[in-house]
Amino acid sequence: MTGTDTGAESRAAVTRAGDGHRAADAAPRPVVLPVGRDALLVELPDGEVAEAFHAELLRRRDAGRLPEVTEIVPGARTVLLDGLAEPQRLAASLAEWDVPPLVRSAGPAVEIPVRYDGPDLDDVAAMWGVAPEEVARIHAATDFRVAFCGFAPGFGYLTGLPEKYHVPRRSDPRTRVPAGAVGLAGPYTGVYPRSSPGGWQLIGTAVRTVLWDTEREPAALLAPGTRVRFVPEDGTGAAPRPEEGDDA
Amino acid sequence: MNAVELHVVRAGALTTVQDLGRPGHAHLGVPRSGALDEPAHLLANRLLGNPDGAATLETTVNGCAVRAVAGDGAAVRAAVTGASCTVSVDGRPAPWGVPFRLPAGAVLEVGPAGFGVRSYLAFSGGVDAEPVLGSRSTDLLSGLGPGPLRDGDRLPLGGSTASGGHDGAVAAHADAAPWAAPPRELLLPVVPGPRADWFTPEALRTLLTGEYRVSADSNRVGLRLEGPVLERAEPAELPSEGMVAGALQVPPEGRPVVFLADHPVTGGYPVIGVALRGALAAAAQAVPGTPVRFTPASGQPPV
Numbered sequence: 148m149t150g151t152d153t154g155a156e157s158r159a160a161v162t163r164a165g166d167g168h169r170a171a172d173a174a175p176r177p178v179v180l181p182v183g184r185d186a187l188l189v190e191l192p193d194g195e196v197a198e199a200f201h202a203e204l205l206r207r208r209d210a211g212r213l214p215e216v217t218e219i220v221p222g223a224r225t226v227l228l229d230g231l232a233e234p235q236r237l238a239a240s241l242a243e244w245d246v247p248p249l250v251r252s253a254g255p256a257v258e259i260p261v262r263y264d265g266p267d268l269d270d271v272a273a274m275w276g277v278a279p280e281e282v283a284r285i286h287a288a289t290d291f292r293v294a295f296c297g298f299a300p301g302f303g304y305l306t307g308l309p310e311k312y313h314v315p316r317r318s319d320p321r322t323r324v325p326a327g328a329v330g331l332a333g334p335y336t337g338v339y340p341r342s343s344p345g346g347w348q349l350i351g352t353a354v355r356t357v358l359w360d361t362e363r364e365p366a367a368l369l370a371p372g373t374r375v376r377f378v379p380e381d382g383t384g385a386a387p388r389p390e391e392g393d394d395a
Numbered sequence: 396m397n398a399v400e401l402h403v404v405r406a407g408a409l410t411t412v413q414d415l416g417r418p419g420h421a422h423l424g425v426p427r428s429g430a431l432d433e434p435a436h437l438l439a440n441r442l443l444g445n446p447d448g449a450a451t452l453e454t455t456v457n458g459c460a461v462r463a464v465a466g467d468g469a470a471v472r473a474a475v476t477g478a479s480c481t482v483s484v485d486g487r488p489a490p491w492g493v494p495f496r497l498p499a500g501a502v503l504e505v506g507p508a509g510f511g512v513r514s515y516l517a518f519s520g521g522v523d524a525e526p527v528l529g530s531r532s533t534d535l536l537s538g539l540g541p542g543p544l545r546d547g548d549r550l551p552l553g554g555s556t557a558s559g560g561h562d563g564a565v566a567a568h569a570d571a572a573p574w575a576a577p578p579r580e581l582l583l584p585v586v587p588g589p590r591a592d593w594f595t596p597e598a599l600r601t602l603l604t605g606e607y608r609v610s611a612d613s614n615r616v617g618l619r620l621e622g623p624v625l626e627r628a629e630p631a632e633l634p635s636e637g638m639v640a641g642a643l644q645v646p647p648e649g650r651p652v653v654f655l656a657d658h659p660v661t662g663g664y665p666v667i668g669v670a671l672r673g674a675l676a677a678a679a680q681a682v683p684g685t686p687v688r689f690t691p692a693s694g695q696p697p698v
Contacts, residue, residue, distance in 0.1 A: 180589035183669030184692070186639050190591040194634075218421040222661055227637025229421070271679030296424040297635055297661030300537050304635070361527045361539065367423040 179238040186229040187238055194334065195304055197224045199249035199293055202372060204228075219344035221371045223304070251307070252290050256374035259338065261287070261329055261358050262381055266351035267317070271331060274314050274391040283379055287313065290337060290377040296367070301359025303369035307320060308336065320346030327353040329377070336377075338369075354380055399465045401518070403679055404502055406544040407459035410613075411533035412524045413515075416448040420528055420658040427640065428534035429656050429680035429692060431615060432513055435477035436650065438572055439517035442474040442494045449521025452477075452544070454514045458505035459544065459682040461516070463552075465499040472519040473497045478511030478680055479576060486632040492572045510576040511680035521554030535615050538656040577680040582607065583670040584692035587641065590633065590665035594645070598625040602643070602667060602689050604649065611683040616659070617644075617652040618678050620687060624649030625667060635661045641670040643689075 177200060178190040191197040201221040207213040214237055217230025231237055244370075263283035272279040291307035306330070316332045321344065324330070328339045330347025337347060340358035358368045371377065403410075408668055413436060416429025430436035430453055440449050454460065458480055459614045463471045474494045482489040483504045489495045497503055497518075505514055524541040533540045544550075551560040591599055607622030625645050638644065639660055643651040644663050653670055655678065670678070681687070 181586065181588050182589050182639055182666070183641055184671060188636060217418050218419045218637070220660060222636035223634030225634075225636040227639070229637070229639050230418070295635070295661065296422060297659065298424060299540065300420075300424045302424055331460075366528060371422050 156282060176242055179242055181234060181238070182227065185231050185234060186227060187231065187234050187366070189226045189228070189241065191224050191226075194224050194294055195249055196246075197221060197226060198292065198306070198372070200246050201226050201251060201295075203244065203246045205372065208245065213272070222297075251292055254372075254374050256290070256376045258376050258378050259329075260354050260380045261351040261377045262354060263287075263379060264349045264353040265329065267330075267348040268350050271314055271348050271350055275312055286336070286350065287377045287379045289377075291377070292375045293369045293371050293375065294335070295371050296369070298337075299340055299343065299359075301367045301369065302337060303358075303367075303371075303373070303375075305336040305369075305375055306334055308334065312333070314348050316346040317348060320344060324349065325352075327356065329353055351377075399463065399469065399520070401522070401550040401552060402462040402464055403459070403544050403546055403548040403550070404462055405458075405460040405504075406546050406548070407454050407505075408457050409455035410459040411453050411535070411546040412450050412522050412541045412544075412550070413453040413532050414521075414530055415448050416532050417528045417534075417539070417657060421637065423540060423610070424537070425539065426534055426536050426657050426659055426660055427538065428441070428530065428532040428536075428615075430515065430532075431656050432477050432511075432676040434516065434676050435513075435515045435574075436517075437514045438492075438597050439474045439476040440521070442476070442492075442572065443472050443517050443519050445517060445519065445521050449519075450524060452516040452522060454480075454505060454508075454516070456512055457507045458514060459516070460502055460504040460668055461527060461550075462502045463497045463499060463518070468499045468500060471497045473503055474504055474517045475514055476517075476572070477515040478508035478514050478572065480514050481506035481507050486522035490571070492574055493570065500540065508682075512682055513679055518552050523551040523553055532656075535658055536659060537612065572579065577677055577682075577685075580686045580688055581674075581677055581681045583674050583678065583687060585668040585670050585689045586692045587668045589669075591667050593627060593633070594628040594667050595626045595628045598627075598667065598671040601625055603691060607650075607687040607689070609681045609685040609687060611681050613681075613683065615655055615657040617654050618687075619652050620650050622687075625651060628663070629665075633663050633665050635663045637660045638666070639677055640664040641672055643668045643670060655679060 150210045180188040182188050216228050220227040254325045268279045272282045289307045291305040293303040294380040296303050308381045313334050324345035326341045328349045331345040413430040416427040418427050445547040482491050485501045527539050601623050605623040607620045610621050612619040643652045643666050645651050
């Protein structure tokens with residue numbers, strides 16, 4: 148079992164859905180919900196389609212084919228467009244767009260060095276049914292993408308782990324999670340840009356990485372759509388082990 | 396170079412630097428922030444001929460006091476708008492809503508809010524705090540921008556060309572700017588959705604007919620309310636989605652929170668309706684206990 152082949156499966160699934168998009172019954176048309184008088188919330192069937200739709204919005208904006216909009220805010224399976232002059236008009240047109248499927252591996256990746264030393268590593272390993280060093284290997288072999296941001300400036304919700312590796316939040320959230328902690332929750336991986344309370348399962352620590360720095364341009368290391376790879380530090384997770392590990 | 400400074404004599408309960416905020420960064424997790432009573436902020440700048448985006452001071456409930464210190468002895472011009480309050484310069488009464496001269500070394504005292512919550516102090520040239528992502532606004536949710544004022548702080552003035560201003564603006568030719576006191580009852584026109592269907596049909600009726608009051612827990616993030624609970628029809632957890640100012644987000648305890656300038660950019664509780672942006676300045680001036688009535692925005696069918 149490896150972490151990468153499942154990524155290929157999910158790409159194939161998206162491609163299949165995309166292949167059928169000429170047929171009206173197969174096309175996952177977005178649901179467009181009004182938000183007040185000058186915003187729209189576009190709801191997609193799932194996160195993968197939402198990421199593809201967000202990428203299409205950015206392409207259209209870059210090409211000057213999108214009406215002026217103040218904010219384009221992706222969510223777990225939505226995209227919010229805020230600050231529109233004529234939201235109804237855009238709502239009518241965007242439901243008809245042909246959106247190509249997401250190409251997860253496109254573009255250069257931001258590499259984040261990680262020590263896989265998190266306090267929840269053993270718990271996550273137990274939930275995944277693998278040895279702790281396998282968690283590191285699978286995580287570091289995964290092609291991640293920033294689906295959306297929130298919670299704090301610079302915090303990205305990264306997708307890419309296949310569904311069998313999704314884990315619940317901790318039942319007792321920590322009052323303090325240190326800056327740089329790498330955590331898992333639901334379908335997401337995230338890196339805490341600063342210390343804060345948090346309920347994610349912590350599997351490691353990002354090193355030599357500043358996620359948010361207002362003195363830097365751009366301030367955020369991770370923006371929606373950014374590809375991310377985690378690179379094991381100090382050999383943690385670097386070498387695949389043929390047999391099940393003893394204990395961590 | 397610029398030698399004019401403000402020295403904070405009395406910071407007050409919560410006084411922050413505010414301009415028009417930092418729009419365009421929500422996708423990175425950055426709230427818009429900015430003056431909660433934007434019309435009052437704009438008026439104060441207009442009275443002085445400042446650009447719209449020049450930073451002002453936003454007080455909370457009990458005003459503040461600052462001393463203008465100019466190296467060359469020059470006077471500063473100032474204007475106070477927003478919540479009505481007493482204004483004095485070195486103990487002598489000064490006008491509210493009218494620009495006046497603040498001599499070097501004089502202390503400008505802005506008293507407690509009579510009507511409303513937040514007063515705005517504008518100074519010629521604007522408050523020149525260090526901009527972050529193009530804005531000098533204090534964002535209390537994410538901690539961006541200058542921190543809330545503390546006694547003894549020094550703030551430089553002048554040279555403000557923050558985004559959103561029209562440079563070369565001239566002072567309004569007005570002896571006084573009439574300004575309505577905040578209403579005794581806060582009326583918030585609401586467009587239902589985007590998640591009205593996550594609530595029972597009764598919930599929307601309750602929202603539009605129920606008696607709500609402004610809670611003392613309100614802050615720059617949101618106007619919290621006391622009143623009837625809005626019942627959910629859909630018990631599932633809402634996957635995080637983008638939020639807007641004016642959104643009526645309903646946390647599990649069931650009472651809506653009206654999102655204001657420092658609101659989180661994404662949230663996991665459903666939004667039953669969105670208050671029109673034009674009404675949010677009044678929301679920012681509603682003292683705890685103020686009755687709140689939600690009405691269908693014009694063009695919306697009554698529920």
